[in-house]
Amino acid sequence: MTHLPDGRYVDDAPYDPQASIQQLERRDLDAPNWILIWRKFKTHKLGLISGIFLLLCYLMLPFAGFLSPYTPNERQSDHLYAPPQSVQWFHEGEFVGPFIYPITAEADLETFQWKFVPDTDTPLPIRFFCEAGEYNLAGLIPSDTHLFCAPEGATLFLWGSDRLGRDVFSRIMYGAQLSLTVGLIGISVSFFLGIILGSMAGYFGGKLDWFINRIIEILRSLPELPLWLALSAAVPSNWGPVSVFFIISVILGILDWPGLARAVRAKFLSLREEEYVRAAEMMGASSGRVIRKHLLPNFMSHLIASATLSIPAMILGETALSFLGLGLRAPAVSWGVMLNDAQNLASIEIYPWTAIPMLPIIVIVLAFNFLGDGLRDSLDPYQQ
């Protein structure tokens, strides 16, 4: 450090006009965009954990049959409304490995409840890789091997049983197959339409906007309830519950897009006036490109949040629909069907385990939320 006599300060470090102060890592330069996003995403711990969790959930779906001790509609008519049985390890202070105490039911005509008495003298070990009810692995390969099953002559209700003596745990596992998939179709349809039509209306404006807006208005003014009522009469009667539900969720999606479309349109109406959009247009970018590369990314956060928010609605949509006789129904199993069965006071107060399906819904929804949040963060330039 040098101070000149006139009080001036002059830097005395060697001066190299070519030096650069910042050196980005080389690997960043060669990495494609998604790797950068992924790297960023990895730092969002909660998002990462949620993502992995969801991945596992989806990977598990084909093996639901293998992982659950019972098949979904298998009834144990002597164990109606059985409470959850806990898995024990030690019997009279001795290690036995995982086992349960068998339970027997008694009708209590005072309270009109089933009373279950565990037989604590006979520990029955849980069987592993055992044979029980038949199911189709991944919906294709018939099999009857289960990861674990009830001991011979006893039951294994990890999360209790329902009114007909069906295992809640197994039903939740099977229910995931429908709840985690079919509803998503509705979301996809509605997002697809909503984004496409909304962005066209917002970006092009003018006549197209007018036209799309009228469609939106009409669709929105059309009453949904009577449509459903009409539909419930019109669906061919020999369709299975799943295909009915599939169609319903597609229709749900078709009716659901206007909300999103209007949000997209409104945002695009304002975004299209941004200078960078003009710049892109002046470079000759096609409308599609402008929408995809410039407008949509700037609305991504909203879309991600909206998608996350539709998931519980889609999983539970059927509960509202079954009010009108259109929801999923037995023998199909889904979380909504199970909750529908649990919609009465007794299930809340006396048999709370029949409302357990709420838990996976909440967990899944939160996982999607955190995943979406992580994604949002890793796309956010200001967080870099």
Added chain:
Amino acid sequence: GGIPPLQESTFWQAEVDAGDLPPVQERIPDQPIIVDLEARGRELGTPGGTLNTMVTRSKDIRQMVVYGYARLVIYDENYQLVPDLLASFENEDNKTFTLRLREGHKWSDGSPFTSADFEYWWKDVTNHEMLRPSGPPDFLRVGGELPEVSFPDPLTVVYSWSKPNPNFLQSLAQARPPFIYRPSEFLKQYHGDYADPAQLAEEVEDTRVKSWAALHNKRDNMYKFDNHELPTLQPWINASSGKKIRHNFVRNPYYHRVDTNGVQLPYIDIVQMEIVAPGLVAAKSNAGQSDLQGRGLDFRDVSILKKGEADGDYKTRLWQTGVASQIAIYPNLNFADDVWREVLRDVRVRRALSLGIDRDTINKALYFKLAKPGSMTVLPTSPFFEQENRDAWAAYDPKAADALLDEAGLTKRNANGIRLLPDGRPMEVVIETAGERQEVENALQIVTDTWRDIGVKLVMRPLDRDILRNRVYSGNSMASVWFGWDNGIPQSYTSPGYLAPTDQVFLAWPKWGQHFQTNGAAGEAPDVPEAQRLLELLKIWENATTDAERETAWREMLAIHADQLFGIGMLAEAPQPIVVSSRMRNVPQKALWAWEPGAHFGIHRPDEFFVAD
């Protein structure tokens, strides 16, 4: 005997003192019904108090007419017809009916109740072109013929036909009775033939209806019970107007029944009927917010009701439902699909399907084993009950079912073990339900499992009740689920019309029913000998002159149903929870909960219930 010394009710005391209301002696008929409660094992009560109860739709305030159960004639607790509003009646060969009114009987507004009210209905209402374009109701037509009606004196009304109309008096005792009388004094203000045209026009304008006829029809709602100005003869009169959450009904000062202490019935001063959401009835009962509740409660609510007894200060009683079957499957013999129709018409198939139902399991899962498994037939309370009818084809016997199906030619099966129809389609029975009752869904779930074992696939499809009916009537539905016959306790005087193909509402034969109802204009004539025989037997019953003849007809018809399984019943006598506040007296411990006959609480005489403090 003589009339005991009458006591004025505290409720109306003030009005009587003020001179707005005549004293009780002048209000009740000259010969009131004197109820001997003690003879029937009931307590003599003290008047007063309020009864809270709930219904689930705003139009259900008409339940007060049902519960009130004041009819020209009523069923007593033994299901025998006795006069109620009438002083007496005479029946000549089911052709001529002479109805005699009580001297001095008054409507709730104090106007006299006389044969003029019957005449008004007959001449100025039901036979009036504008008020009833389609004329008098069906139950008054015998083979299309209308009765001769005459009104010889103010207390006498005579209905007569040339052919017997054995159902006439029973119709008058229905839960929803055909009111063949109207408060003429009140209604004439709205009748174009009587009222001052200018005033009427003004009234029509005010009410925003299109014509005086519409206005008259709107005011004239004996059953709907929603017009608080309309005089009534029921024990309680509507004291609130408009669409409300809670409707109040207060004691009718002119009611025609008194107890042996000279206390005018009803005992209870005020009935408060609250309209609540169907799903909340159990919750509110559980919280002790209803004094008397049957409607809106289901057997599955029992456990929670029992649990709430301690805090809610009530008891849960289990009555029996009076329908012939709690859950019954109706294969549609008029299904539009030719192949399926033939299959369903094969009695062996129906029997196999019935044998394939594990009724005990259903009973256990849904009713704590408290219902009675069995085919659809009458209940033991009926003189026609026979255990063998109930047991017919009702045991769970998959082997026998398999054999029957094989015998019926449905031997081929597909890879999943489902039998194939003659044309190669898999045997998937689509059963449509009204989607209102979860127990139906649960029961069908169990049936699904056991039917699969006999090679039949069950597909359940919940619909809305109107949609379901429309589909059945048009022949579009293969099979449906409903309750069994409404009237599970017929007596020999009960018309067996509902056992014969006379009405499309029996979901197994909509087209045959239409054919009968429209005199052949629509639908199809029954082409199954058993169904034809049912029609014959109905004829026999109608023309019978003795109870013995009627009884034989009844028994044969029941036997045919038990054998043919037109409706496949699952269980009967299911328990119905009745919540009764600990303050309530005279509510029976065990009883039948039936709409027809019985009008739910009606036959148990709620006007005799009272509140003890």
Added chain:
Amino acid sequence: MSILRYAIYRFMTMLLTLLVVSALVFVIINLPPGDYLSNQIAELRASGQSAGVAKAEFLRKEYALDRPLYQQYLIWIGFIPGPQGFSGLLQGDFGWSFEFDRPVAEIVGESLWLTVLVNVAAVLFVYMIALPLGVLAAARSRTWVDYTSAFVGYLGLATPNFLLALIMFYYGHKYFDLPIGGLMDPRFEGEPMTFEKMKSILIHLIVPTFVIGTSGAAAMMQRLRANLLDELGKPYVETAIAKGMAPSRMLTKYPLRMAFNPFVADIGNLLPSMVSGSVLVSVVLGLQTIGPTLLTALKTQDQFLSAFVLMFVALLTLMGTMISDVLLVLLDPRIRYEGRET
């Protein structure tokens, strides 16, 4: 185009759309097989109450239900005369409800203010909860405030409304003596508004507001948070900070307004949802709103009643979109509705 001219133009479009919608509505409610009176007659017969059939026949004539559908529609709108002369919507006659046996106007009039009350409460709840929490969650993203509000919000969202209501009713009654169902103590019905009545209404509103509101609140909160997070990095926010604004004021004035764009677009939905938003919830909670009335009307095909309610909702929807379009222009001065030049 000036705002005023734009608004007028939008209004004219609205009227046109309304006409189209009215026809569609009428067709849709008549889609399910049968009509009110034939269903009614069937129901009466099925329950052994054939006594009521005659009156139903009277109504069929009176209300031209025996005519073809298009004529019924024209009569209903008021383009052609019915059996009793012109009496359609255009003449101010909303029709007759068979189910309730009263003029439609009366029925709707009664439940309308309760409906508005419930839904305004719910909307207020949504905004009062969701706005501050959404802003807070964005301002304090990735902290416990953020996570807790997300969790609670999703809890409400992931529980079926009816179950949530039952739980709240049951335990609310058990532990806090909250009323079960209804919108006010029946004894206040028809009474003039007093402090007591007000209190009763407020207490009754707690559960419905919560049940209807939670899902909306969670949705709004999360979207708002996402949109706000996008805005927080923008330079104009720094400018505002550099002015020395307090964060709360700064957030609400600048980024919030920007983030509000998608919500303003959806304000259109707010109006109709004030009437129809909570149909199913109202049905299960037993609220005396228009919702249960509508559902009953639809299920029983009480066509004039359902058509009127639906038309009313449609009108609100159209007005809502119109308002939201105008608001959008006011909110963001850059917005033009003219088309691209190409």
Added chain:
Amino acid sequence: MTPLLSVENLSIGFGDAEPVVQNVNFEVAPGETLALVGESGSGKTVTCRAVLRILPRIARIATGRITLNGGEAPLTLTELSERKMRDIRGDRVSMIFQEPMRSLSPLHKIGNQVSEVLWLHRGMSEKEAKREVLQTFDRVGFPDPERAYGSYPFELSGGMRQRAMIAMAMVSKPDLLIADEPTTALDVTTQAQVLGLIKELQQEIGMALILVTHDLGVVANMAEKVVVMHKGRVMESGSAADVLRAPAHPYTQQLFDAAPAIPDRAAVGLPMPGDDLILEMKNVSKTYTMRAGSAWKPEVKIHACRGVDLKLARGKTLAIVGESGSGKTTAARIALGAELPDPGGEVLFRPSGDEQQIAVHQMTRAARTAFQREAQMVFQDPYSSLSPRMRVLDAMTEPLEIHKIGSTSEQRDKAAEMLQRVGLNSDMLKRFPHAFSGGQRQRLSIARAMMLDPSLLVCDEPTSALDVSVQEQILTLLEEIQERLNLSYLFISHDLAVVARIADEVAVMRQGLVVEQAPPETLFYNPQHPYTKALIAAQPEPDIDRPIDLKLVAQGAGSPDNWSEAFRFSDTVIPSLIELEPGHKVRRHV
């Protein structure tokens, strides 16, 4: 005397990368002006922001202390609570941001945004504040303060927005004003006016000023102290007189050497050849309708351009200078078809010498795509013209992608190469636009415009945010490309020295009209129009001994009413352009 603000040993870094500001020290006394000069990207803005603690989220103050004196007790800004900081911001210390376009909320009226400071810190009522703000607006040179008050940012020209920013920072009369390149978007007369205003305030209330600028002329005219920065370090600091007269550090010397000046040799410029015109604008006018405040008030019409006729020959450079808000950007946008001229105007483009002219204002889709390949624009506001969610690499390769030129890796190589040519590091390709300094973004914008090798480039103030040495580099690059590829430029600038260096012909605009047009040599030595004269006089020179009288030159332009009879024009009476000598046109009455 205690300094008002002292910055000690300040180091700031982004994330875990090497600090971009290292050990910076300086002090400002009350009433004093400190000029912060240096290379683009050297950390000037970051340093200034650190004072107010409004750094991007990921920025970390690694070491250092910033102290503010003058209040009751000295405050250590680096440690102050957020709450206390709020009272300082906007009140005692305010800041003019470098990029005013992005720094104003697009949804709020200018008046509202500016008055807010007074509401916040002075507790003024809306009316009082409005009066005060209108006054300030007038003083910073808004021709119509009322209109500006009710305008939205997008309705204003770049310079107007900058003036709004300046007004916002000054209304509250702070103790310390940090002005980050406050006059880059202003024409020289307006610049003089603004600088004069600042000086005035300094005298009135003893306001201290930190002035970040690259215009050494401004430094010479304003500053008492100078700090020279380079790559995050202070190279030299001291009194302005000493540093300017005898720069001690090699970087400082290099910087000063690069400063351009209006050459003072008289010469006669050649008029623009008229045979091979690449672009021709005929009678182009543009009228905007301002969104009226309420539904009932009449709409305000703004004539951004009035009858502009311009001709640009192939391979030549046509420069437009003029008053801020005079319609330069509008003319440029019309030239590129981004905006349609009012009916009657024509814009003609000839892709190459032997092809037909095409009308830019009425093109088919295909023609438009072809045109857009040939004609590119460098936007006045580079920040806004880059999508905030697109990495620079993607933004740079986008034009190539659109026109499907080259493979992905070729595109990337080209992007890297272009970046290096404008003096940026190719490893910045993976950053997002907001992570650059103002000057760096401007260079990005230039690099992007050249990615397609266009034949016509419209540059709207391409070098305003660049320090002289980088500016020199860019200008050289532009010239070199022009020579190599026969590129034509439409060049808009406020810096007359730059214009003098690069232009073949200069058009001077005022209030939407071209008032004088000539080759630079002619124009600078024989200016005819009073406005041109005023402009030239107002150009500050980097010579500390030849200060210009800010007040006087600011008045120089004056309003057209003060001009001599021959040049006066009004909304209705507009004289026509008259050719005085070949290639020299002036708008005057004959």
